[in-house]
Every structure is written in structure tokens, then in C-alpha cells.
Amino acid sequence: xxxxxxxxxxxxxxxxxxxxxxxxxxxxxxxxxxxxxxxxxxxxxxxxxxxxxxxxxxxxxxxxxxxxxxxxxxxxxxxxxxxxxxxxxxxxxxxxxxxxxxxxxxxxxxxxxxxxxxxxxxxxxxxxxxxxxxxxxxxxxxxxxxxxxxxxxxxxxxxxxxxxxxxxxxxxxxxxxxxxxxxxxxxxxxxxxxxxxxxxxxxxxxxxxxxxxxxxxxxxxxxxxxxxxxxxxxxxxxxxxxxxxxxxxxxxxxxxxxxxxxxxxxxxxxxxxxxxxxxxxxxxxxxxxxxxxxxxxxxxxxxxxxxxxxxxxxxxxxxxxxxxxxxxxxxxxxxxxxxxxxxxxxxxxxxxxxxxxxxxxxxxxxxxxxxxxxxxxxxxxxxxxxxxxxxxxxxxxxxxxxxxxxxxxxxxxxxxxxxxxxxxxxxxxxxxxxxxxxxxxxxxxxxxxxxxxxxxxxxxxxxxxxxxxxxxxxxxxxxxxxxxxxxxxxxxxxxxxxxxxxxxxxxxxxxxxxxxxxxxxxxxxxxxxxxxxxxxxxxxxxxxxxxxxxxxxxxxxxxxxxxxxxxxxxxxxxxxxxxxxxxxxxxxxxxxxxxxxxxxxxxxxxxxxxxxxxxxxxxxxxxxxxxxxxxxxxxxxxxxxxxxxxxxxxxxxxxxxxxxxxxxxxxxxxxxxxxxxxxxxxxxxxxxxxxxxxxxxxxxxxxxxxxxxxxxxxxxxxxxxxxxxxxxxxxxxxxxxxxxxxxxxxxxxxxxxxxxxxxxxxxxxxxxxxxxxxxxxxxxxxxxxxxxxxxxxxxxxxxxxxxxxx
Amino acid sequence: xxxxxxxxxxxxxxxxxxxxxxxxxxxxxxxxxxxxxxxxxxxxxxxxxxxxxxxxxxxxxxxxxxxxxxxxxxxxxxxxxxxxxxxxxxxxxxxxxxxxxxxxxxxxxxxxxxxxxxxxxxxxxxxxxxxxxxxxxxxxxxxxxxxxxxxxxxxxxxxxxxxxxxxxxxxxx
Numbered sequence: 001x002x003x004x005x006x007x008x009x010x011x012x013x014x015x016x017x018x019x020x021x022x023x024x025x026x027x028x029x030x031x032x033x034x035x036x037x038x039x040x041x042x043x044x045x046x047x048x049x050x051x052x053x054x055x056x057x058x059x060x061x062x063x064x065x066x067x068x069x070x071x072x073x074x075x076x077x078x079x080x081x082x083x084x085x086x087x088x089x090x091x092x093x094x095x096x097x098x099x100x101x102x103x104x105x106x107x108x109x110x111x112x113x114x115x116x117x118x119x120x121x122x123x124x125x126x127x128x129x130x131x132x133x134x135x136x137x138x139x140x141x142x143x144x145x146x147x148x149x150x151x152x153x154x155x156x157x158x159x160x161x162x163x164x165x166x167x168x169x170x171x172x173x174x175x176x177x178x179x180x181x182x183x184x185x186x187x188x189x190x191x192x193x194x195x196x197x198x199x200x201x202x203x204x205x206x207x208x209x210x211x212x213x214x215x216x217x218x219x220x221x222x223x224x225x226x227x228x229x230x231x232x233x234x235x236x237x238x239x240x241x242x243x244x245x246x247x248x249x250x251x252x253x254x255x256x257x258x259x260x261x262x263x264x265x266x267x268x269x270x271x272x273x274x275x276x277x278x279x280x281x282x283x284x285x286x287x288x289x290x291x292x293x294x295x296x297x298x299x300x301x302x303x304x305x306x307x308x309x310x311x312x313x314x315x316x317x318x319x320x321x322x323x324x325x326x327x328x329x330x331x332x333x334x335x336x337x338x339x340x341x342x343x344x345x346x347x348x349x350x351x352x353x354x355x356x357x358x359x360x361x362x363x364x365x366x367x368x369x370x371x372x373x374x375x376x377x378x379x380x381x382x383x384x385x386x387x388x389x390x391x392x393x394x395x396x397x398x399x400x401x402x403x404x405x406x407x408x409x410x411x412x413x414x415x416x417x418x419x420x421x422x423x424x425x426x427x428x429x430x431x432x433x434x435x436x437x438x439x440x441x442x443x444x445x446x447x448x449x450x451x452x453x454x455x456x457x458x459x460x461x462x463x464x465x466x467x468x469x470x471x472x473x474x475x476x477x478x479x480x481x482x483x484x485x486x487x488x489x490x491x492x493x494x495x496x497x498x499x500x501x502x503x504x505x506x507x508x509x510x511x512x513x514x515x516x517x518x519x520x521x522x523x524x525x526x527x528x529x530x531x532x533x534x535x536x537x538x539x540x541x542x543x544x545x546x547x548x549x550x551x552x553x554x555x556x557x558x559x560x561x562x563x564x565x566x567x568x569x570x571x572x573x574x575x576x577x578x579x580x581x582x583x584x585x586x587x588x589x590x591x592x593x594x595x596x597x598x599x600x601x602x603x604x605x606x607x608x609x610x611x612x613x614x615x616x617x618x619x620x621x622x623x624x625x626x627x628x629x630x631x632x633x634x635x636x637x638x639x640x641x642x643x644x645x646x647x648x649x650x651x652x653x654x655x656x657x658x659x660x661x662x663x664x665x666x667x668x669x670x671x672x673x674x675x676x677x678x679x680x681x682x683x684x685x686x687x688x689x690x691x692x693x694x695x696x697x698x699x700x701x702x703x704x705x706x707x708x709x710x711x712x713x714x715x716x717x718x719x720x721x722x723x724x725x726x727x728x729x730x731x732x733x734x735x736x737x738x739x740x741x742x743x744x745x746x747x748x749x750x751x752x753x754x755x756x757x758x759x760x761x762x763x764x765x766x767x768x769x770x771x772x773x774x775x776x777x778x779x780x781x782x783x784x785x786x787x788x789x790x791x792x793x794x795x796x797x798x799x800x801x802x803x804x805x806x
Numbered sequence: 807x808x809x810x811x812x813x814x815x816x817x818x819x820x821x822x823x824x825x826x827x828x829x830x831x832x833x834x835x836x837x838x839x840x841x842x843x844x845x846x847x848x849x850x851x852x853x854x855x856x857x858x859x860x861x862x863x864x865x866x867x868x869x870x871x872x873x874x875x876x877x878x879x880x881x882x883x884x885x886x887x888x889x890x891x892x893x894x895x896x897x898x899x900x901x902x903x904x905x906x907x908x909x910x911x912x913x914x915x916x917x918x919x920x921x922x923x924x925x926x927x928x929x930x931x932x933x934x935x936x937x938x939x940x941x942x943x944x945x946x947x948x949x950x951x952x953x954x955x956x957x958x959x960x961x962x963x964x965x966x967x968x969x970x971x972x973x974x975x976x977x978x979x
Contacts (some may be wrong), residue, residue: 023908029905031923032918033890034849040849073813124835203831214854214862214917265852265917266951298855425928526915526952694911697954725859725949733955 011607015545017539018753021690024531026524035263038218038233043291047076047221048123049284050294051276052116052133053304054108057144057375057718059137061104064116069132076126076288078133079117079280088231089249089279091160095497096273096349097168098178098340100378102276107140109157109338110377112303113722117280119292140374142718146335149372155372157338168340169349169371178340178347184431188650192327196318202401202785206391208310208335208376208712210722211383213525214731215265216301221281222291229256230285234278234465236553237271238563239523241497245274250282253396261553267525268702269381272343275305286399302703303723306343306379307712310335311353311391315399323409325418328365328430328804330356330395336371342380342640343565344387345495345502351387352486352652354431358396359440359656360418360441360485365430375718377435384702384763386487397768398775398785401480403781409568411480411772412453416444417680419482426749433486435654436748436756437686438682442543443744444482447658447680450742453478454664459719464780473668475804477777479661486570487757488653501648501779504572505559508537508581512630514623515547518580521561522573523552527759528691529569533577534686536753540581541588542608542622559644559652567757570687571653571748578752580645587629587641592620594634653748653756657681665777667804670796672708672774674737679765682744684756696762697739703766705731707774710790712774729791778802819883823848824892832879838872839863841879842889850890850920854949861948864921865889871928873947890920893927902968903927903961909974912961914952921947926962935966 016022029035052064066078081103084090091099104115116133120126141155148154156162156175165172168632169179183432190602191200219234230252238241239261247254264271277294284292296305311332316329334350336342344351350369357365382388400418404411417514419440420427427435443613448454505521518537522529534548552558561573592610593600597616603610611619620628629641662676680697686692709729713721722728745753767788776781781802786794799805816831823846831846842848842865854862856875863875866888893901903923906912913919922945929936929944934942941959950958960976967974 024911024913027908028918030913030919031890031900031907032894033848035916035944037849037852037917039853040843042844124833125839164810199879214915214949217850217971220959263916268951295853298857298860334952482924497915503937526917528914599873690911694914694953694957697915699954700950701954702951704857724857725855726857730860730949730951732946732949733959734946737952739956 006521008607015439015538015544015608016535018535018687020535020688022535022545022688024141024528026177026528026530037101037215037263037265037297038220038235040634041220041233041262043220043222047119047121047284047288048125048126048291049117049119049281049292050130051114052118052130052135054104054115056108056112056137056139057111058109058140058142060107060140061115061135062138062709063136065134066116068085068116069118069129072125072129072132074121075129076119076121077284079103079283080115084283089283092249092274092279093340093391094339095346096344097346100339100341103427111718112300112377119284119432137680143176144374144376144714144716144718146333146372146374149374150174157375158416163321176373178336178373180368181350181372182368184366185364186366188364189327189329190405190790192364193316193318193329194775196326197321198319200406201314201316202399202402203695204313204315204395204398204785205315205488205787206309206311206394207788208307208710209383209706209710210302210307210728211268211270211381212302212728213268213270215269216296216298217275217277217305217748219278219281220291220610221285221295223289225289226616229258230282231258233260233262234461235264235271237267237523237525237565239501239553239555240560241563242274243779244500245285246282246500249303259555261523263746264525267565268384268652269308269343269565270306271525272668273306273341298725299723302712302728304377306341306381307377308379308381308383309335310393313391313395315395317399317403319403319407320628320734322646323407323414323417325362328357328362330367332369334369334371335374335376336380337374337376339378340371342343343382345489346497347494348387351382351389353388353392354486355389355433355486356392356396357685358393358430359482361420362430367431376714382566384699384760386485386489386760389485390764393764394768394771397481397483397772401772401775402784405704405784407602410457412444415480416441426715434651435484435744436651436750438484438654438656439744439746440482442564443656443680443682444658445746446742447660447678451660451676451678455661466587474664474666474737475777477665477773479523479663479769479773479776481659481765481772483657483765485567485761485764486652486759487567487655488649489568490652491650492648499563502503502562503646503648504561504576505644505646506569506573506576506586507559508580508643510543510584510626512627514543515625516543517549517551519551519558520573520577521559522564522569525563527564527569532687532691536574536577537581541585554762559638559646567760569755570755571751572647572649574755575649575752576645578645582645583645584641588622590637591628591634595620595628625733649764650710650750653684653751655681655683655756655758657761657765659765661769662775663777665795665800670761670799672790676740677695677737678740678742679760679762680742680744681761682746683758683761684745684747684751685754686743686745687755692758695739695759699760699762701731703763704737704770705708705729707767707770707788707790709789711789746781817880819879821882822886823836824888834878836879836979838874838879838882842874848889848891852917852920854917854959859949861925862918862921864925864948865929866900866924866928869931871925873919889925890923893923903964906961906965906968910957910961912953912958918948918950922950922958926965935970
């Protein structure tokens, strides 16, 4: 009996299936310098391209003279809007329904905007040529402050939209207005506020930042004039979407475009959209007949290819005196820069901002978002976040702390009092979502116990008294956050990108000897899909993960999918993988029945094969079945053992978590030392705990950076101030806190394996947790809200403002 | 500013790269990272910022850690340069650091990894058994956007233990 148990355990372990800390297969090549990233690819005759960029934030272009550059040996061509115009490619559609200048068409609207594309034989000559191109400007008044964008006399940023008073998302009320998006019950919410015993109101800004993966955006376009085929290598989080867009824009038939996303050096939302560099490289390759590579440098990356956030959220909460929330009203002023290039599902101009009711049972709520143009870079990408969920989580989590302060309640207790209760799931939120599952009280209690929350509060109180007595210059903050995510976009009924429904896909093929190749529409940028996808298949099909090869990123071979961002891979592609595997298992069962000469219904699945019910000695492993599938299938059944699945999710998934941060702030230097950071995540079924913890560490580090200093700033002239790693805060190993991770498991009821996705949770939950800790530290000095980012200078200023410097 | 349009003269350089002698003619302005990646097709070292901040281009030159995006190839003339491609053991097995990174989940997208490994190699040659704080300071010139460093620290501790003949007990988190 004992021996039997061990054998089963060994069979199970051999699979390295779901739930085990499987070591990553990717690491073997990455640790030996054998990864292949875009810039590692060299093609014969390859040319290089780069941009002349605007030094002004807002100006007319009166003259572009490329003659000196063209005279430089090695320079092949210079493209400007004039050259792209006959092709109709001087403007391109954005994912948000706006248009964006590929190369400046008569004027520039943000600093570093693309003006001309220089193509030369090597990257050094390109740089030489960039210096030789003469551009003359006529400066225009600059609009930087989004709060002035809708002033009657505000500068007109987009004359191309003159007279167009209806945009992609409805009426525009001003020349710099993009859209107004509203949801919820406005009169009902107004009534709740009118009747409220207590209300709070605060303008909570989430500053502009940037995803800044270590590898910048890049591509290599190779047009074969003879075949009429385009091969496009690129840092694409969504290669199939890029192929479709490239086909629609270039008129090259989609089957003649081969988009290949090789290894990608981090994405974090930066590599979802389509950029001028892609269009110009493609055009340059078509024009020259040679491969053209475009690799942006860090300055270009930080200042042009997408920003994140820049949401200014006026937040109001109504509540009873004893702390029960009765209404939520939020107005967002969304600064989109010069073009609306948000990478949201097309019907969602403000992403999933309507998750802003968070983890709380708000009976009524109303949200309005106004998008405006300013003279800043376009973007609005989901920086490790599912389409504005980070903004929403920051808004409500700061709001709940502000309410707790007003009520004189502990912020953890206030949250506990207002949580959606376990028995309320599936829960219909006031702003239209159906939360799939959760046990918030359990998670919060586990987290509070783990950090000994009450003792920390007692310590803080003693510290505050000591500070008042002048015995210490250090104050203590405890950040409390409970976030609910909404990921896995998404159901085709409400999620598409430019009309392409947001399904995802998997194709699994078992070879005769029982090894597997599987391909997906998702695309890893560091998430470890080659490791984890094999684990799902291993569990579903009983083939060891080591015998399963995962391939992503080649649009010729992978089934169509919408790619990897918004924590959608596990909720959508992960489901497709399980369902494709189950199709194979159904066929395998028919084959096993034939081989064992029993009815299919007499068989049961057992780890790595089928066995006869009540007679476990009689069995067939999946490897045996695979051989038979090709060589001796049952009469009437076609040979082979493979399946493809396209999965249209019935709902989003709703991961959640409880985060706590303990911080000590020196009021005289503004330096905040993170004493402890504890993160409890519930992402449903856990596929690979090692990879989950790694993702949580990484996301928390990004959250730490964003909350504590990372910012893309502009001066009054629209000069971008944070466009290098000198100015843009990326924490090193020295500043980065140590992370404590924990979990609960509440499977998603609608997902085939119950998984919810986790990559972005730590960013979504981490930012409010750090910010709440800073705010919590200063609360006893009379502060209600201090804006992010909380770098030492701003913290010092806050301390001074609040009289902490005596 | 106007660029001189006369062709740039090249200079000879001789280096020992991963134990192999290489001789080439390069423009004086050619950066070492481009020389390694374009001329020698050693694409392990990466370019992340071109301003010496991120460390993705870190290689070992004569026993020191150097950010190869900020050094001209001609400045490395006569030097011994080691890159990640030469890190594995002669028998083809992974170096203790490579194994440590794999065991401790010290990498995700892999872009910073070659620079991080080569930095860690020099760190351990200078300080064979560093504390956690010494490791954190020792790799402060190398940025990682994915891992939050915690498991990189463990990976280096794992390698240090292996190289010192100990078994590293802690698991990756």
C-alpha cells in the first residue's frame, strides 16, 4: 500500500504540473547570453533608422531641410510627413479611436515628437545625419496643466480636429476635450450624498510615469520585394494585433506579413501600442528593399513611447457616522497628452476605472471621466495594470483612509466593516461589474495577524507622543490597502481592440512518441510562459512538462491571440490551454477505450493516463495513447492527437489582496525607510508559486518606485524633465525594500482551472499602500492628503508645511 | 553643429575575449558594447540606457566590472574581456552563478541577467562570501525591472555557497 502511494506521488512529481515550483526553462538560455532579443537580430544588408525630434513642445514647422544629411556618405534616405503623405501613412489610428501623426504634419504637439526618419548604413552614421537636418520652428503657446486645458482661451493643440465636435467616444465640449465618459447612477448618488451623515472630498492625483522596461521599444522590418512579403521582428506584447494593424495600414495582405516577437526584455504595458518607429521602419524597408532596424534609446523611450497614469481624481465618499459607506462620487480629469493613444479595449476610453468602488459594498456610485489634450507625449498605457485599475485602486484606497481619518476610525476596521461579504459573490457592483469570487475578511484578518497590526498601532501612538514631546524626529506610518483587481480582458461582448474581440488561444499537438509542442496567442516578456504553460498541460494531459515545448510570438505558427498585458494571459490564454488539452484528453479516452477493449465510460483519468474503473491494473498512459493515435486509431477515428481552442471568457477575474507597509520617516531629511512590507495575494489557483512570488516582488518594486519618486515631469514650457535614468527613479538593490509574501486561494468559479492572474496585483495594491503609509505618518499632524510621488524632497516639504520642523 | 563628412580612419585593436584573441580595425568612436555585439556577434551583453546607469552592458575587463556602453573599443586594446558567453564551465555545465540564478529565480525577462551575472562574478572574486548588504551594494550599478532584486541576492548567495563548498539552504521565494 505504502509503495503504491509513493509510486503515485512519484508519477505526479515527474509531471512538474500545476502547483509546483518548477524551475524556469527560459533561464538556461538567458543565463548564457543566448536569449534572442530584437536588437540581437542581424540581417544581410540591414540599415538603421532613427528620428529627428522636436525640441519644442508646441510649434509650427516652417521648414525641414535634409539636404546636408542626404549628402553624407552612408545615408540612404530621409522620410518626412511629405514622403509618407502619398502612402496615406503620415497619420495612424490609435487604439483609442484617435489619430496620431507618424511624422509631424506641419506642427509638433509635444517635445521629442517625431519629425523625420533618417535611414543609413549604420547607427553611428544615422546619429551623424540627425545633426545635419535643419528644422525651423515657429513657437506656439504651450499647454501643460490639464486643469487649464478646457479654458476658453486655451491653445488649440489639435487643429486637425477643428469642427469635429464628436469624437470616438461621443461629444467633445471644447477644442482640447477628447471625451466624457460617465457610468453609474448620478441622481441616486446625489441623493446619497444629500442624506449622508458624513462626507469627505479630496482631489487625489496619480502623477504621470512610465513603464520603462529595461529593453526599449524596437523593431526590424524586412520587406521582400520579390515575394511581396513583410517580416517584422519587434518588441510586441500583442504580435497578432500588430500584424492585423500593419496589414490594414500597409495594404499588404495579412498572410504575407510575418510578425515575430522574439525574446522581450520586459514590457509592463510599454510594448502594446503601435509606434511611429514601426511604421517608419516598414515604409523604409519597402522603399529601400532592405531590412531596416529601429532601436529607440532610453531618452526616446521615456519621453515618447507612452506614459502611464496622469489621472486627477476628485473623490467623494458618503458614509454613516458609524462608518458604513453609502455612496461614492468620482470625477477624473485625464491628461492624455497630444494624441489619445491609450491602450485600452476600444469601448473603454477610461479603461476599467469603474472598478473604483474597490472591495467595498457601495450601494450607489457615479463616475465621470473627462479626457483632455495637453502638449505632452501621448500614451496612457496600463503600466503593469489592467487598464486604469491602478488609478482606481489608488483613488478608493486613499479615499477610504481619508474617510477613516474623518470618522476617527482605524482604517483596517473601516475596510472590514465595508467589505463585500463572501456570501455576496458573485457580486454586482454599483458601477456594473460582476465580481466572481472572494473572501476579503479572511484575507484581511490573516494579513493583520501576520504583521501584528494592533501592536503596530500601539507603537505608532507611542511614537507620536514621543515626537510631540520632542524625544524623536522620526514618525511612523502604517500603510493599509485592500485592493480588488479586474483582469483577464475580456469577454467579447464588451472587450475588443479595434474591432478584434479579446479572446485568446492555444494549440497543442502531441507527437507520436508522446512529447508536445504547444503554441499560444499570448506572448511572454519575462512572465515565464514557457515554464508555466507546460505545467498546465502536464497536469491536464499527464505528459511531463519537460517533454512539452511552448512557442509564442510567431504569428505564422501561433493561433491568433490578443497578447499579453492586463494580467490577461492566465485568465484567457491559460483557459484556452486547459480547454485545448481537455479536447485532446477526450479523444485520448476514446483511443484508450479501444486499446483496452472497454467502453469509454468505464475509464477514469489517473495522473498520466486512463485506467479501468475498479480495475486499476488495466491502464494506458498518455504516451501509449499518443503512439496509438497515429498508428492504430480506432476504426472511424481520424489519426493524430492535437487540438486548438479559442477562449472567449464569460467574465473577468477579480484577484485581490491585503497589503501592509510599515515606514519610519525622518522629518528633518524627508527620508522614508521601509521597515516592513507584507503582501498577501489571492490570485485563485496557483500554477507556479515561485513565479507568482517573483512577479509580486517585481510589481512591488515598481510600486515602490512610483509611489516614492518615479515621475515624468514637464516644466512650464513643456520640456520633459525625467527622460533619463539620472532623473527617472528606478530603485537599485540598495533602496528596494525586502518583501514578505503570503496568500489565500479563492479559485475563480468560471475559469477552467480556477486561476485569476497575478502579475499586476502588486503594482495595483502596492502604490496605495506606500502612499497610505506616508499619509498615515503625517495624519496626526493634521494632514489629510499629500500628493505622490513621495520623494524625500516632497516629504520634507510636507513636514515643513505641517509644522514638524518647529 | 555640422558633422565632418570625411570617412573616419580605423585603428587596430587586439583583445582577448573569453580567452580567444581577436584582432579588428575599428573607428575610434566605436563603443565597446557595439564592438562586442555587432563585430563579434556576442549579443549577451545588452544596451539598456547608453548612459552607464542600468548596467545591462556590464562585462569583465582585466578583472574589473566595466559598463561597456561607456568605453570605446580602442580603450580596451590589449585587455582581457570576459562576457556572459564565456561564463559557463569548460565542460559546458553552468557556472555556479548561472546555476544560482536558475535555482533561486533570479531572473525574469533575462535582459539585465548577463550584466548582473558578470557583475556578480567580479563581486565574488573580490568578496567570496558577501553578506546580503554587501551584495545589495555590490550590484547597485545594475538595474533590474522584473525581480525586485530579492531573488538575485539569493542567487548570488547560492553561488557563493557553492563556490565555498557549502549547500545553500534557503528556497527561492
